Amino acid sequence: MNDLLDKKLLFVTGKGGVGKTSVATSLAFLAASRGQRxxxxxxxxxxDVAGLLESPPTAFKEREVSPGLFAMTMDTEEAMKEYLRLNLRVPFAGRIGPVAKAFDFLASAAPGVREILVVGKLCYEVREAHYDLVVVDATASGHIVGLLAAPQAVNSLVKVGLIRNQTDWMLEMLTDPAQTGLVAVCTPEEMPVTETIELAGRVRNETTVNLASVVVNRVLPELFGTQEEEVFETLTRPDVAAExxxxxxxxxxxxxxAARLAVTLRRTRSVHLDRLREAIDPSVPLLYLPYLFTRSHGLRTTRQTATSLGEELGY
Ligand SMILES: Nc1ncnc2c1ncn2[C@@H]1O[C@H](COP(=O)(O)OP(=O)(O)O)[C@@H](O)[C@H]1O
Ligand SMILES: [Mg+2]
Structure with missing residues (x-):
């Protein structure tokens, strides 16, 4: 379970709005605070990453935003230019223009081309060992399978040559659970839980990537236990309430x-959590993050969530 940060490449996904960016940023922050690059x-x-780290806007060219933590934004066109520079030794960016046009055409015609550039750039950073860990605030669960399965999709089209060599080593990296893992984020609500269960199935059947853990975000704190509940029930009795x-x-x-509402909310949420635990392979750990009752999210909440993640991972 606590080998999550020992992997080299972590993809963070989930339904829109569940907290992918918050979790990815906090995971990266936690790893950096433990001395990893x-x-x-x-x-x-x-x-959103820049907001959560209170740094200037991020770009394709990575920048160190806090000690040991480098942040970048994916840009498929920049990724392609970098790829061409590295692999075809095209010396000047200017000469890439026509190739870029051809690429745009290809990318819209063939499935997996745009995705392979994204995955390729990330795998490249891992292979070159520029970092101890690469954390990806990836696309929402609806698109993540296409992203992770891109090397296979391209492999099935191309049998030999440069591109085939590329996808082969990428596939090897993505398939190795010691190196690559998927982190699915959800909230303890009906739709996000249903989507996470479906995602786990699709990842198992359609990709070679291992589901490393499920992060349950926005878990409500327990207001009181069974004993306090008796006290609460007494307080709501009409005679006691009047007094x-x-x-x-x-x-x-x-x-x-308000107290009753909080208890009811927590109860209904725990039903969804039970459903999640039953449906997800028991070997996949569930990590729980508390609901943060704060108006603004920035470095302080990132640090707070990183600490919670650290506790869940047993650090
Ligand atoms: N644990 C939490 N408690 C309260 N609010 C949260 C929590 N995690 C995320 N949020 C808020 O929910 C919103 C969506 O989070 P975000 O990380 O951007 O999700 P996503 O990347 O999946 O769209 C943001 O406004 C964020 O500040
Ligand atoms: Mg996001």
């Missing part, structure tokens, strides 16, 4: 209602 790559480029109001000197009903 980390690259955090935002694939859908909304710029309580007299003592407090104002209406206590809204407070008691």
């Amino acid at each position: 980390v690259l955090l790559c935002e694939v859908d480029g909304k710029g 309580l109001e007299l003592l407090v000197g104002s209406d206590t009903a809204p407070v008691l209602e």
Whole structure:
């Protein structure tokens, strides 16, 4: 379980809005704070990583945003130019223009071409050992299978040559559970849990990547246990409530209602969590992150979530 950060390449995915970027950033932050040299790559480029690390906007060219933590934004065109420079020894960016046009055509015609550039860039960083760990704030669960399966898709089209050599070593890296893992983020709600269960099945059947863990984000704290619940029930009894109001000197009903709502919410959420635990392979650890009751999310919440993740991983 605590070998998660010993892997080389972690893809973080999940339904939109569940906390992919928050979890990916906190994982990277945690690894860096443990002394690892980390690259955090935002694939859908909304710029949320910069906000969570309170750094200037990220770009394709990575930048050290906090000690040991480098951040970048994926850009398929830049990735292609880099690929061509490295592999075809095309010396000047200017000469790439026509190739880029041809590529754009190819990318829209053949499945997996755009994806292979994204995965290729990330695998390249791992292979060259520029970093101890590469964390990818990847695409949402609807598109992640296409991304992870891109090397196979391209392999099935190309049998020999340069491209085949490329996809072969990438596949090897992606297939090795010691090197590569997928982290699925969800919240304890019906739809995100259903989507996570479906995702786990598709990842198993359609990709060679290993599901390394499921992060359950926004878990509500337990307000009280069974014993306190008895006290609470007593407080809501009409005679006791009336006396309580007299003592407090104002209406206590809204407070008691709020507490009841919190308990109900937590209960319904635990039903979804049970469903998740039953459906996911028992060897895949579930990591729980608390709901953060704060208005703004930045370095402070990133640090907080990194600490929670560290505790869940047993560090
Ligand atoms: N544990 C949490 N508690 C409260 N709010 C959270 C938590 N995790 C994420 N959020 C908030 O939820 C929103 C979506 O999170 P984000 O990481 O951007 O999700 P995604 O990348 O999956 O779209 C953001 O506003 C973020 O600040
Ligand atoms: Mg995001």
